[in-house]
Amino acid sequence: MITAGPLAVSPADVLREADRRRTFAVISHPDAGKSTLTEALALHAQVISEAGAVHGKSGRRGVVSDWMEMEKARGISITSAALQFAYGDAVVNLLDTPGHADFSEDTYRVLAAVDSAVMLLDAARGLEPQTLKLFDVCRHRGIPVITFVNKWDRPGRDALALCDELVERIGLQPMPLTWPVGDAGHFRGVLDRRDGHFVRYRRTAGGATAAGEERFGPQVAEAEEGTEWTRAVEEADLLAASGGDFDLERFLDASATPVLFGSAVLNFGVRHLLDLLVELAPRPTPRLDVQARPRALDAQFSAFVFKVQTGMDPSHRDQVAFARVCSGVFERGMVVTNATTGKPFATKYVQQVFGQQRSTLDTAYPGDVIGLVNATALRVGDTLHVEKPAVRFPGLPSFAPAHFAVARPADLSRSKQFRKGIEQLESEGVVQVLRSPRRGDGAPVFAAVGPMQFEVAAHRLDAEFKSPVRLERLPYTVVRRLDDLAHRAVVDSRGNEVLTRADGVHLALFTDSTALAVMRRLHPEVSLEPLVAGTD
């Protein structure tokens, strides 16, 4: 038996529950339709009765995730949590990711907690900068990706050209499972490549509920759609000839991606996507611990924290640590140990949080996400486990920052609060905090993937810690990792500076590639390793 307080669950139960889980994130370049698709998926599973209840942009359908004033002001969603719903016999965990590219560090962390991802492309824009970066991260981490070409109801690119782009620009083999009938802008429906049938979509009022769908055999399709249908069939034949037929192994090893065409706003193709996730997306698998030993799914409870969020509820200013369950069963109220500190804590308040919706959570299985309320000692990357033997999962990767700023308290009488605030922001991963003996504790350097992270950090130091901050941008643009030995050889000089991250990694920052080249000439013996987004 696996013990979890009063609940006794057999290992077979845990394995069965894990097998029902599909844990994934929707990722995209901003504006491709991520929020719209998330809502459409949730609507399909009928967890929410009205579009807009999850979160949306400022003014859109009148509902905004408003826990943070900045979000409201900017109309962006910074929060990220998980939505769980049952779909048929499956339990779907949809992890939210922030829409703005400046918060891609959060997105990368969420990717450490999923088993697959849905990549959304805008039919008219194709592969955009953020899409390319995210595809790259998924490939490095071996995350299988399903591609959903969105906005087919509007004029856009040619479907074959979009597929070519996937091969040419990211070396990912597209394996379309549906093929559009009708150009972008004249979306009639799709050819289901697995059975050769035509699925015709019908608009419903406002697209707020599931789209109308009719299925026809090829003869009826040809009679009704004429050349649009025959063109779709010819193009689908071309795909088959160019290696575009579905291959489960290639999807699971992240070297090829199933592709679907649809329109999130009209709910076209959304059911197909959900069915596909349930059918094909990987189930939770044993996670490797720090010694690369797999932690069996039916071992005692373990989880790791991938996100810490403060102030989600403005009236309470509470802190929620989100953890992905890796093994065993979690039951609210059980005592778990933080592997980093060795300290136990009770889990009385556990929630599921998504946008504005919260509900108390009682049990969770591998693949699920638990929100631990006011577990203030938890940091991103911490492992949680129950009983001995202890387990520890590798920490989450940190990311190549591209923007740097020195932070100083604007009001020196608030220095203590300033230091406390910085510790808090660091533990949540709002910004990376770099330090050096030369700059001291009173003037650490903030490092960020996107500059908007600085605004969030400054806003929070001011609003939560009443310690306004002065940020002075530093001119560095290139960052390299130094090993311990090199750290002693390389010292600050013109055009560069050496700082240390909280995890002890030394970073050399350079104003530009010339400054880096100078350093290389002066110290040919020193290895200056680049940091790669999502893999470091």
Ligand code: G4P
């Ligand atoms: P994001 O989270 O990826 O940033 O994108 P979001 O869902 O907010 O969608 C961005 C815009 O694209 C929205 O328009 C949304 O309505 C629109 N959109 C999403 N999916 C589709 C689709 O399938 N077809 C079409 N034609 N449009 C789509 P907006 O003008 O910013 O907001 P709204 O006032 O239309 O809601």
